[in-house]
Structures are given as C-alpha cells and as structure tokens.
Amino acid sequence: MPSTALLTDLYELTMAQAYLEAGKQGRAVFSLFVRELPPRRNFLVACGLEPLVRALENFKFGKEELSYLKSLGLFKDWFLDYLEEYRFKGDLYAIPEGRIVFQKEPLLQVEGPLPEVQIVETLVINTLHYSTLVASKAARCYIASGGKTLIDFGLRRAHGPDAGLHGARACYIAGFAGTSNLLAGKEYALPVFGTMAHSFVMVFEEEEEAFRAFAKSFPDRAVLLIDTYDAVEGAKRALKLMREGVKVVGLRIDSGGVEKLSKQVKKIFQESNFGHIKIVVSGGVEERSIQRWLSRGAPIDVFGVGTKVLTSSDAPYLDMAYKLVEYEGRPKVKKSPGKKTFPYKRQVLRHYEGGYMTYDEVLPYREGGMVELVCKDGELVKPLPKVRDIRETFMEDLSRLPPELKSLDRKLKYRVLLV
C-alpha cells in the first residue's frame, strides 16, 4: 500500500505545527460519531475499522511527501523532521465492525499526544464514513430480501476504485452473498459472481449462438442475459438449449418490467419442468424495489445490486464528525449551534428486553461494553476479525434489532441516553 500520509487536509498539519510550537502535546481523545441519522436510516452498521488500521500503518511521510510539503513554504524545518519521524502510536477504542449503532455513539475514539491524533482526522473520517454508509444501506437491502441472494454489482458507478473495493466489503458484511468486483474478491476472500453483458449477445448474429458460446466456455455455471432484444423470446431460446442438455443455472433480466417478466419467464420454465432455474434481476435495484417485487410475488432468486447501494444514493453521506472530547484529562465541549459535543472518552452499554435491544447508554469510559480497545500505542491488541466473522456479528445484532427499526421507513427513533 502506498503512503496514506497525504490523505490529509492541510489544516491538520498547520494545526499540528502550531500545537507543537505552543507546547500543546498533552494526551487528547478524539471521538468519531454520527450526529443524527439521515431520515431514511433507522440504524447504522459500524464498518471500516480494518481498512483504517491498514491505512494508519501506512501513514508515513516519505521523501516525496516531505519534499512536497517543504515546497509549500508553510512549514518549519523542525516540523518536517517531526513528520518524517511520525508513526501512529495512539490508542484506538472502537465499536467492532458489524455492530449496529445509532446517533451520537462513538464508533471510534483515538487517544494519544494531541498533534499525533489530530493529524489522522481526515483519514479516519474518510475511511470509516464510507464503509459505515454502505454497510448501513446494504443492511436495508438484506432486510428487504427476506433470504434471497444479494450480489454487489456496484464497482462501475461507485465513486472511484477504493469505494468499489470497500463498498463490496461492506455489502458482504451486511449480508450480501458476494460481489462482481475481482479486487474485492481477492483482497477480502469474497465470493465473486458474474454473467454476461448485452454486448456479448450483440456480437453474435443470433442470440442463441451467443448463449451456446457462453455455455460452452462455462459449462457448469452459465447465467444467460435474456433481455438484449426481447426477454420472453430470450427465455425461450435458453429453454431450447436446456432441453438439448446444455446446462444453464440462471437467467438475468436487466431492464424495466421486472415483475411481469420474471413471472412470465418462470412460468415458461415451470411448465417445462425446468422450474429450478434461478432468476437474476439487476439494474437500479435497491431495498424498495426488492421489497416491492417480492411482496407482489415476483419469483426472483438473486438480486444484482449496484449503483444505488455503493453510492448510498438516498443518503449519500452521514453527518459524521471527529471531535476533541478530552485534553489532559479535562472535558472538552464545543458549543456551536447544532454541533454541541459531549466530553470524555465514552463507553456504550446496550440494554435488552425479551431478546431485543431497547436502549443504549453512552457513559464515561470503563471496560466492558460495546467499545473495545483495539490498538494500544499503535499496535493491535489482538488480530482483527475476518469479514466472515464480522458478518456473523452483524447477523447477531440484526436478530436483536426491534422489528419497528427494520422498517424501511422511519417508525421510531432508537433511544440513546447520554449520561
């Protein structure tokens, strides 16, 4: 991984120089939290800690970075020397990835000498914000899917390659079966899926010829895209091949009219005793379309979910902040209108009743609760969990989420008590 040190707003470094010059190197705690949830979110899924830990390991100012900073004519030589020596040696207190969280809860708290923990602000927000955003949106799709298979197809319209990679990871954590994204498959050992595009069908003179060519190259797992010209005709051509003994595992529909088409196609296959064929739907899919189609009995087995989840299009950002809450053991509070903060390092205790979470308490830190010490003096205190285990954490928390909060609309605001 290349250096992440310049993934930083200039002001982090100007502040750090001024802190050092003013002798402000005491121990500080910053807290990362979401002030209020977007209107269409009842909960969030904490996500992005492992990518952050990786990024912090590579937060090093090398020659190239230092010579650029020197060229700005802003920084003093002793400060550039400080940056050259800089390694993140702070403590990280985090709510583990996969846990369901709410407004004002400290997803991450960073403790260490003030300049050292200030400098990483931009990187910390950038990393945790996006993963949490996507996991929270993907979880809504998972709820809507009622056990059907979800696959992330979002790389192409995600905001850059990094969003594609961490978006795929976040989707998997929130219940998706896998992704079309090969880099995510490789980096996080996620199952990868893929079919064919319309261009594939169009290159051949006849649709049938295209289907045969694809099934020949992938004899055990061909999923055929049937709607390049006419979905019902495409389905009939696929059926013809299957009757000849060609193995086809699924049919994909990527255009409008999904509900009607999926029913028509399924019927054709059922009448021919090929009712086991999987129907895959893609194109603008998100939680509301999934819920609508399934509630109307559309026989869809697999949803290819892309753009709207990887851009979290109905809520493309969270009001996430990284705020100073403690300096040299004293409370720090910001009073700007609408941006009030709460002091001290914090713990979160979750209360349950009848198997469901009922409310959370956010109180001054002590051991034992949702917040765990992850890094001490810049070193991991134990290995981070694998994505598969994080997914289990999410599933457990989801099973304890009150049914009202699983609604795709806002029914209830979960109670978070700041003590």
Place this chain on the structure above:
Amino acid sequence: MPSTALLTDLYELTMAQAYLEAGKQGRAVFSLFVRELPPRRNFLVACGLEPLVRALENFKFGKEELSYLKSLGLFKDWFLDYLEEYRFKGDLYAIPEGRIVFQKEPLLQVEGPLPEVQIVETLVINTLHYSTLVASKAARCYIASGGKTLIDFGLRRAHGPDAGLHGARACYIAGFAGTSNLLAGKEYALPVFGTMAHSFVMVFEEEEEAFRAFAKSFPDRAVLLIDTYDAVEGAKRALKLMREGVKVVGLRIDSGGVEKLSKQVKKIFQESNFGHIKIVVSGGVEERSIQRWLSRGAPIDVFGVGTKVLTSSDAPYLDMAYKLVEYEGRPKVKKSPGKKTFPYKRQVLRHYEGGYMTYDEVLPYREGGMVELVCKDGELVKPLPKVRDIRETFMEDLSRLPPELKSLDRKLKYRVLLV
C-alpha cells in the same frame, strides 16, 4: 501506481474467454455516454480522461492477479496466458476534459479487438463517471458563486481516498480555486488551503490564546475559526489581535446562521477599518446555499465546499453506460426498453448562434468536431493538457452556455440531435 487490472467485474473476463473461444476477436467500438441527465443538471462537464489514461497504462495482470484468477477455477490456462500478455492497445476517441456535454453524447469511444476493449469496461466507467459527476456539480457552485472563491474541503466525506483526489481535481477544473487535500495538491499541482478546526481552539484555555498561537505559527496567512463558542465574541477577539498588529487574513464561520453572522462580523470589522478581512464560510455549503446567501447580501468572500459536492449529494450518480455500437464495421443496437442505443462510432458537432451554443449533432464519426482521437494503438497521440488548461477549456465553454442552462433549476433541455 499498483495494477488496476482487477478493478474489473468478473463478467468482463468470463465474456472475454468466451469471445476468444468463439473466435470473436474482430474490431469493436464501445461508446461511453450518459443516457439522460439527472433532474437537477442542465449540463455535464466531461472529466476524468487523464486519470483513465494513467489507469489503462497500469492495467496489467501480474503474478498476484493471475494466481488469484487461477484460484477461481473458472478460467482456462490459455486464457490466463492471454491476460498475462494483455496490454491496452486500443484507440480512444474522447471529448476533451473540461468541455460541456449533454445526454447521449459519446464522452469516450474505445476501439480495438473485441475482448481487449470489453475487458476495460468497468475501469472506464468507474473512472470517467465520478470525475464527470463531480465536475458537473462543482460547475453549478461556480456559477452560483459569481466570482467569489471556492475551495474544496470534501476529502473527509468523499467516498474513499480516490474520490477525494479526483473530486478535488474535478472541482478545480470546474472553477474552484483549490483544495484542502494535500494529495491532490501534490499530484495535480493544485493550490492548497487550510485553516484550523474547532479542536484547535478548544485545546487552549482561552480562545484568544488559540488565535495568538496560530497566528504566531503562520504569521502571514492565518485564517481564524471564530465560532467554537460564539462567533461574534470570536470575531471581537480576532479584531483585538489585529489592532495589536497581529496579521489575520480571514475569519471562518462553520455553523448555522451564516447570513446573519457574516453581516454582523463584517460590520464590526468595517467600523474598525479592518473591512478588508476575508470571510470564509463552510459546513454543508453547495450551490443553492451560495446563491441564497449572496442574493441576500451576505458579505462572504470564500466558500469552503465539501461533502455535498464531492458526493454530488443531490444526484450521486449518472446513468452512464459503455455500450457496443459497432462490430467488424457493422452497426450494433440494443433494444431493451428504455435502454435503446445508437450504432456506429460518432462525432459531435456543436452549433452556435450569437456566441451561444444552440444545439449539438451526434453523427457517424468523421474528423473535425468535439470528439478527438486521444490514443492510437494504446499510445497517446499528443500529451494530455494540464488541469490549468482544462480549466480554461471549461471557462470558454461556460461562456457560451445559454443563460437558461446556467439556472440551478431545469429551465430547458438542450437539444441533441442523433443523426
């Protein structure tokens, strides 16, 4: 730059193997275009070509990538050998970065042997989509700003580091003065800006002490954040320092009530003959707030624009597609409902009247028009322009955009004739 070869949906590779197996290696043309603009966009700004050319140069399957692909058990050995040898050797026809474009216009056309130009689909869309999305949103801010200074502060809530980097570049191209993002400053020689955060003020016992410390470390360019506790009191403290001879160039307000506060603060400074002080505003800023504040006479000099532009929050994606339009010299057309495509490689001719663009024609390709040959057989035909020149291209096009299309609302749909 690390390999970009796995920034690819699995289906690009399954199709490529099946193409090769079926002998489909003829010359193909794919066209990248936006089907329809989002409701709140009257135009787009073409952006992202240079990052794409860089990414294509690094589209190489190395040992690590190949061993991952082999592990999937999907691909034949001869195909993995093909990938090992793969280098992008196609032709790129593009509308230059910075140009204003509309629905259905071919931002990029990629020509070459079919499997070779299919494989890069995901990377092509991923790269051009985001830059074009942000440049188009940033251009709206530029229009609203009426010559005031705009600075990108969006890295923290951009969707990953790559979005922060290319978002900053896109903003600069669309008229911003610079960015807070150091990596973008370094990579694209963009001017960088920065002030201080609330945490800086909070660390000191007194706000005044914080201001003094910052101004001491940056004697010529201190911008003080005045609203940690109370913006008017903060402004008075800044004024006190200035009266003592401390140099302060600007004051930043980052909370609600910007219109009223900026007027109050400006008045205090004018009455004391420090009316030249710059007022900087940040926090949820986008084109509509800029327009509203300026229309009500808020004396703001600099807008720090962040999250809403780098996530293009009111339109977080474009309906951008990469479609086969020509194979072996023959037209290719998709007929799926709502997704009809037009065949052949295309040129765009723009027509003007009275100095303003009036309509565009998209017609079969010939030289001379907005579409230019950028790469031939994988090699640049001439060096790509610098961001500064791309910005000039944008400014020229903007000066010829009809005033109705500069409205922040949809007044008119620009006419694009497909011939």
